[in-house]
Amino acid sequence: MVRIPYKQRIDNQLSSCRLCAFSSLRIALVFASMLFLAACAQNDSLPDEPSAVYLSEWTAGIIDRPRQDQPAAKLVDVRTGMHEGFDRVVFEFDERVPGYHIEYIDKPVRKCGSGKVAPLAGDGWLEVRMYPAKAHTEEGQPTVANRERMPKLPVLWELELTCDFEAVVTWVFGLESPNRYQVRELSSPPRLVIDLRHGR
Secondary structure (H helix, E strand, O other): OOOOOHHHHHHHHHHHHHHHHHHHHHHHHHHHHHHHHHHHHHHHHOOOOOOEEEEOOOEOOOEEEOOOOOOOEEEEEEEEEEEOOEEEEEEEEOOOOOEEEEEEEOOOOEOOOOOOEOOOOOOEEEEEEEEOEEOEOOOOOEOOOOOEEOOOOOOEEEEEEEEEEOOEEEEEEEEOOOOOEEEEEEOOOOEEEEEEEOOO
16 A cells, blocks of 8 residues: 655645635636626516616607707617517617607618618618717727628518718618517617517
């Protein structure tokens, strides 16, 4: 039988303890990261989030909330997703939610600068005009890279940026049909959320 010196046994035990502590720390950090990411994702998925500062009724009409006396808000992200009973579009801004005007429009959908027709899929076209707002940096670089999207969700088939000019940012949704929609404003970060109902 080989005897291990007492000091070496102590050193081995200390090394094992350090290894266990390091492994436990790594597991804890990974778990904390997962919880953080889940919380972030939950901000866009909760239908009745406590941070909502405005919530409209379900409507197929016009929603108009002007805010012309504030600096231009910068659009930094656009996200889409499917939820139970509705599709969702999230516009995220840097510091504040701008004013907005939302309504169904007729074809042809045109780009604001060139007047060029933007062919959008679907049988309903919901225009979201936000102002004062911008979707570009001071150097003219876009803050949202993908300006034409085909999410192919149950109601939301397509969306396209049609205007980013003179403090007006406009997106148009190509929808399966002109279904009712609901608008909410969220904080931390500032977001304008539009839910599109499955079925009229």
